[in-house]
Amino acid sequence: MITGDIPPNQTIYIKNLNEKIKKEELKRSLYCLFSQYGRIFDVVALKTPKLRGQAWVVFSEVTAASNAVRQMQNFPFYDKPMRIQYAKSKSDCVAKEDGSFVPREKKKKQEEKAERKRRAEEAQQSSMANGTGAQSNGGTAASFRNANTQETAAPNNILFIQNLPHETTSSMLEMLFQQYPGFKEVRMIEAKPGIAFVEFEDDVQSSMAMQALQGFKITPQNPMAITFAKK
């Protein structure tokens, strides 16, 4: 048993991740991939020698973590099968919520100063995973509404995806859609962020993927809107 005897935890520990992927991209993609199981509080990944190739995904519910451990076990992610277990301990962001958080006493004065600075910077910069991100969805929501008023195309083998966060990449979508039989390719247009086309072998297979991923949230603000492409 891959989870060993680690008791269930709302945080999952993932290893065998592709170490070539940059930290920020890795976190975004993990967030994208795992938000299908529930609300994600945080994604932690460090590239230090000891911690590269590993990550923690903190869910709001243990049940979400359990489903993720089971269903995403060995999922090919950036060409490597993910190995997923429950985390061995409670995440800081969870401890902070339930009041049991005690800051670790490991730092020297120099480092503390550096950390305070970092935190200040982060507050400015925003992170996607905690939902306080500053990336604007206003424009996307508007174009989504407009597009929605258009007539629907007849079922066919190409899906039209809307309301994607602008930082979505084709490889992120590939990881989501390739789970479904008949997947052929993802196409995105540089000049048109927020949308994508996903091609399948036939319209039955595209329909299956549409049903499975309809409303899938890459971020809490971005439920996917999937329709058939106009031919």
Add this chain to the structure above:
DNA sequence: AGCACA
């Protein structure tokens, strides 16, 4: 293989 919280 490796369980952290930059």
